[in-house]
Amino acid sequence: MYRESLILIISFFAVSFAGCRGTGDAVTFAVGGAPNEIEFWEKLVNEFTRQTGIKVIILRQPTDTDQRRQGLVISLKAGKSDPDVFLMDVAWVAQFGASEWLEPLDDYIKKENLNLDDFFNIVNLVDRYKDRLIALPVYIDAGILYYRKDLLKKYGYSEPPETWGEFVDCALKIQKSMRKIKPNFYGFLWQGAQYEGLVCNWLEFAASNGGGIILKEGKIKLNLPSNVKALQFMFDLIHTYKISPPNTFTEMKEEEVRISFQRGDALFERNWPYAWALHQSEDSYVKGKVDIAPLPHFASGKSVSTLGGWHIGISKYSDAKSKAFKFLKFVVSYTTQKKLALKLGWNPGRKDVYNDQEVLERLPHLAKLKSVFENALPRPNLPYYTQISQVLQHYINAALSGKLTPEVALSRAEKEAQNVIKRYERK
Ligand code: GLC
Numbered sequence: 001m002y003r004e005s006l007i008l009i010i011s012f013f014a015v016s017f018a019g020c021r022g023t024g025d026a027v028t029f030a031v032g033g034a035p036n037e038i039e040f041w042e043k044l045v046n047e048f049t050r051q052t053g054i055k056v057i058i059l060r061q062p063t064d065t066d067q068r069r070q071g072l073v074i075s076l077k078a079g080k081s082d083p084d085v086f087l088m089d090v091a092w093v094a095q096f097g098a099s100e101w102l103e104p105l106d107d108y109i110k111k112e113n114l115n116l117d118d119f120f121n122i123v124n125l126v127d128r129y130k131d132r133l134i135a136l137p138v139y140i141d142a143g144i145l146y147y148r149k150d151l152l153k154k155y156g157y158s159e160p161p162e163t164w165g166e167f168v169d170c171a172l173k174i175q176k177s178m179r180k181i182k183p184n185f186y187g188f189l190w191q192g193a194q195y196e197g198l199v200c201n202w203l204e205f206a207a208s209n210g211g212g213i214i215l216k217e218g219k220i221k222l223n224l225p226s227n228v229k230a231l232q233f234m235f236d237l238i239h240t241y242k243i244s245p246p247n248t249f250t251e252m253k254e255e256e257v258r259i260s261f262q263r264g265d266a267l268f269e270r271n272w273p274y275a276w277a278l279h280q281s282e283d284s285y286v287k288g289k290v291d292i293a294p295l296p297h298f299a300s301g302k303s304v305s306t307l308g309g310w311h312i313g314i315s316k317y318s319d320a321k322s323k324a325f326k327f328l329k330f331v332v333s334y335t336t337q338k339k340l341a342l343k344l345g346w347n348p349g350r351k352d353v354y355n356d357q358e359v360l361e362r363l364p365h366l367a368k369l370k371s372v373f374e375n376a377l378p379r380p381n382l383p384y385y386t387q388i389s390q391v392l393q394h395y396i397n398a399a400l401s402g403k404l405t406p407e408v409a410l411s412r413a414e415k416e417a418q419n420v421i422k423r424y425e426r427k
Pocket residue numbers: 065089090091141196197198200254272307308309310
């Protein structure tokens with residue numbers, strides 16, 4: 001008995017000590033995303049190790065951006081040396097910058113001769129904090145409309161609808177016919193669960209009606225007639241027209257939407273560009289049957305996509321900073337960015353890849369998206385944006401579930417968001 005306990009105690013210390021020693025010479029890289037994305041990162045990491053002899057350990061994160069952020073915040077708040085390097089949602093780069101969790105990259109960039117002009121101007125808009133460069137863009141996202149071109153054609157439509165009014169008519173008509181063959185067929189899938197993706201979707205509906213998040217001199221405006229109308233429309237998609245499924249506000253995030261559309265269960269889908277490559281994969285039911293278009297808009301508004309995307313940065317607490325920078329440089333290199341575009345359908349953060357002949361030939365839809373990307377609407381680039389977003393997530397979702405009317409939901413959201421700003425400004 002005594003002997004057994006002793007062995008247990010010794011092995012406990014051995015394991016704990018190994019844990020304290022960290023990852024030694026290796027670089028740890030935290031990244032999440034759809035399963036095919038993680039698989040691809042694994043390949044890339046192996047290639048990097050072959051080229052440089054530097055080992056990289058992948059810390060797998062979930063797909064949901066809020067969960068990815070929380071995972072990183074726990075390590076960074078505790079000043080842990082791992083992960084050394086990670087991807088950050090454009091929505092939280094400002095928070096990480098202001099928290100001083102990121103290693104400034106300027107000196108490394110100079111030393112390694114990296115040319116910042118190769119990247120989109122987003123570098124200057126998002127990746128700087130107090131004039132120091134804290135991150136670089138890996139890929140840029142914007143919300144787009146995926147549609148079944150085969151079904152539109154079959155039902156007599158030559159183009160996807162441009163206004164939300166025409167969109168509802170078209171979805172209702174096709175859904176009704178398709179239900180005869182597929183009882184669970186829906187007109188439109190989008191992200192309505194309570195998380196960051198919901199705010200991105202709401203912003204698109206609201207801004208396509210001339211609304212959005214209005215921030216001026218420390219005052220926030222959310223309860224605007226244009227925003228109320230857009231939120232009412234989102235509610236109607238689920239409960240009145242019933243062209244979006246009832247689990248839209250409980251379950252629908254990017255992957256739920258993507259998988260259901262890919263199974264052939266819907267006519268329209270709102271998603272990010274990553275879904276394109278997956279829809280075209282060998283085992284996809286919708287392969288060759290899909291096309292993309294800008295999102296529809298309200299009659300008096302114009303199409304708006306939320307600007308998304310992911311940026312790479314190095315932890316200030318990393319104990320392997322120069323190796324981590326070598327990895328960062330590899331990720332934003334022309335060759336890797338081209339691979340990410342070709343294999344994952346991502347829109348590179350580097351401008352020069354868009355002129356690549358092979359990329360242009362194999363991804364003709366990138367050219368179609370150019371104006372969508374150029375006009376994409378950023379979320380407020382504020383250190384406390386994620387707190388405002390949490391307020392919005394809660395109230396928009398409450399309106400979608402019917403717990404609150406759109407007007408009450410937005411007026412409460414406005415009040416609480418104003419308190420977030422006050423609290424932050426008092427600090
Ligand atoms: C995508 C976007 C990101 C956004 C997230 C919401 O990952 O790139 O910016 O916040 O979706 O779910």
